[in-house]
Amino acid sequence: xxxxxxxxxxxxxxxxxxxxxxxxxxxxxxxxxxxxxxxxxxxxxxxxxxxxxxxxxxxxxxxxxxxxxxxxxxxxxxxxxxxxxxxxxxxxxxxxxxxxxxxxxxxxxxxxxxxxxxxxxxxxxxxxxxxxxxxxxxxxxxxxxxxxxxxxxxxxxxxxxxxxxxxxxxxxxxxxxxxxxxxxxxxxxxxxxxxxxxxxxxxxxxxxxxxxxxxxxxxxxxxxxxxxxxxxxxxxxxxxxxxxxxxxxxxxxxxxxxxxxxxxxxxxxxxxxxxxxxxxxxxxxxxxxxxxxxxxxxxxxxxxxxxxxxxxxxxxxxxxxxxx
Amino acid sequence: xxxxxxxxxxxxxxxxxxxxxxxxxxxxxxxxxxxxxxxxxxxxxxxxxxxxxxxxxxxxxxxxxxxxxxxxxxxxxxxxxxxxxxxxxxxxxxxxxxxxxxxxxxxxxxxxxxxxxxxxxxxxxxxxxxxxxxxxxxxxxxxxxxxxxxxxxxxxxxxxxxxxxxxxxxxxxxxxxxxxxxxxxxxxxxxxxxxxxxxxxxxxxxxxxxxxxxxxxxxxxxxxxxxxxxxxxxxxxxxxxxxxxxxxxxxxxxxxxxxxxxxxxxxxxxxxxxxxxxxxxxxxxxxxxxxxxxxxxxxxxxxxxxxxxxxxxxxxxxxxxxxx
Numbered sequence: 192x193x194x195x196x197x198x199x200x201x202x203x204x205x206x207x208x209x210x211x212x213x214x215x216x217x218x219x220x221x222x223x224x225x226x227x228x229x230x231x232x233x234x235x236x237x238x239x240x241x242x243x244x245x246x247x248x249x250x251x252x253x254x255x256x257x258x259x260x261x262x263x264x265x266x267x268x269x270x271x272x273x274x275x276x277x278x279x280x281x282x283x284x285x286x287x288x289x290x291x292x293x294x295x296x297x298x299x300x301x302x303x304x305x306x307x308x309x310x311x312x313x314x315x316x317x318x319x320x321x322x323x324x325x326x327x328x329x330x331x332x333x334x335x336x337x338x339x340x341x342x343x344x345x346x347x348x349x350x351x352x353x354x355x356x357x358x359x360x361x362x363x364x365x366x367x368x369x370x371x372x373x374x375x376x377x378x379x380x381x382x383x384x385x386x387x388x389x390x391x392x393x394x395x396x397x398x399x400x401x402x403x404x405x406x407x408x409x410x411x412x413x414x415x416x417x418x419x420x421x422x423x424x425x426x427x428x429x430x431x432x433x434x435x436x437x438x439x440x441x442x443x444x445x446x447x448x449x450x451x452x453x454x455x456x457x458x459x460x461x462x463x464x465x466x467x468x469x470x471x472x473x474x475x476x477x478x479x480x481x482x483x484x485x486x487x488x489x490x491x492x493x494x495x496x497x498x499x500x501x502x503x504x505x506x507x508x509x510x511x512x513x514x515x
Numbered sequence: 516x517x518x519x520x521x522x523x524x525x526x527x528x529x530x531x532x533x534x535x536x537x538x539x540x541x542x543x544x545x546x547x548x549x550x551x552x553x554x555x556x557x558x559x560x561x562x563x564x565x566x567x568x569x570x571x572x573x574x575x576x577x578x579x580x581x582x583x584x585x586x587x588x589x590x591x592x593x594x595x596x597x598x599x600x601x602x603x604x605x606x607x608x609x610x611x612x613x614x615x616x617x618x619x620x621x622x623x624x625x626x627x628x629x630x631x632x633x634x635x636x637x638x639x640x641x642x643x644x645x646x647x648x649x650x651x652x653x654x655x656x657x658x659x660x661x662x663x664x665x666x667x668x669x670x671x672x673x674x675x676x677x678x679x680x681x682x683x684x685x686x687x688x689x690x691x692x693x694x695x696x697x698x699x700x701x702x703x704x705x706x707x708x709x710x711x712x713x714x715x716x717x718x719x720x721x722x723x724x725x726x727x728x729x730x731x732x733x734x735x736x737x738x739x740x741x742x743x744x745x746x747x748x749x750x751x752x753x754x755x756x757x758x759x760x761x762x763x764x765x766x767x768x769x770x771x772x773x774x775x776x777x778x779x780x781x782x783x784x785x786x787x788x789x790x791x792x793x794x795x796x797x798x799x800x801x802x803x804x805x806x807x808x809x810x811x812x813x814x815x816x817x818x819x820x821x822x823x824x825x826x827x828x829x830x831x832x833x834x835x836x837x838x839x
Contacts, residue, residue: 281583281604312580338599338656395716398685425742426685450742453712453714477740
């Protein structure tokens, strides 16, 4: 081990090829977790750590945690730019109970967090929240499963985008399953002055007790722009729900090439006033108790005129934006 | 091992951390199965996995999860609680079916949500059987599974049979192959007073001997509401899709979007046999089936006017409903 300071370029080169230039007690850029690991270890490949939190704390900002084998890795609070990757080695992720949260992101503005292949599973016993974004620059959730969260409405939510810090936070949920949660599947509810972005793509929101996707601007100021594409929100209470009022953020959701089916209350709803808007294109709306709903409160419901509604929904009046 | 009862909060914390507190005879919330090293005499913990799905199921808490550790056969099982069985890419985890048995039977309580991921149910002849039979529970979500080669006479030879008996039930099938079965691919046939909600996405129903997808409301008096997107029913011996109910029986509705119906030996799809049966179809291809669509007994069929229908015997325009 070279104790003298390595020139930065040489250090970068070593890290780029996966070799760790590690001064004493320095954090690694790539760490590993295994159920055979130990949090007293360095988290290097032959000496992996046991938990996500243990590895997180020993990983450098902008580093990566690699899952080596299936099992439980405990809840984790993320406070830096980091990527946690399970690329098909078997089911890995935290169980959630006792009103706890599986994965909390409380990182500085500008930090980018990436989660891939993680299962967050509620197991009852007081339930909890699956993934909670409190602060940070961006969070990307890809090929994850968040299901079975139970609780009282604060808990019982799958993925919560609750930015408590002003800024331009962004959350993307891709190719994931959000199912069987007692309340919202994906809940956007920032509590700050934000220009927030949500992207939901290739996601199934299935059988959640409240809305599959709820975009709520009432506790924020600024703007919230959400897009849901190529996704399926079915068997929930509401497929998608957009809400904001005169004191809240300008809150918008676009739903494209998606399906909203068999929701026990309504397929898509937008209420609260002119600050709430929903735009629909190439989307099927079928088997819901009510297809689309907007109160006569100024909330904006728009369509590209190319959506598929079943019986019982044809009385809905969309403001049509012609395709071009 | 402490034999005294831990305080609930401490228990919950430990559970959240993925560490199991197991008083004598207590069940775990996450159990493991291994074909290589498991034994059903074990407690199914990570280092002492069980051998079979049934063995692990019986030692898993309600709302818990069974994790597959390595490829192999894990035997048929009957699910009697809320549970998730997950094979996240460790290799094929299969259930072989013969002797008129059923691969996976779901008979759970009315608040049980069941999740299956990455499981292969494979018929091997010798009397065949059914792949999956659901008669009671609240919801079933199937992702990344395979149900194939189920054979047999009578009520055998079907891939997935969803036949709930009371209340409201939810089925979601995602990224799944249902192929080469002697009977139906997927059969939804509730009995008694029953509302069945079905969501199908990226499901391939191929080369089954009878109809590919069956929605039958003639045995119940509630509703059957289904949406199928980005899916295919192809080269089945019977109809691609068969929707059926009788007068005074359950209303049955299917919306099919962005799907492919081709090379089926019967009709592409049939909607029968009362006005309570209806189907909507959009952005789909209906090509090279032996016979085109049919709607009988006052059943309703609506096209959104953007389907590709050709090369089926008896092709004629479908009634249209405009997109909005």
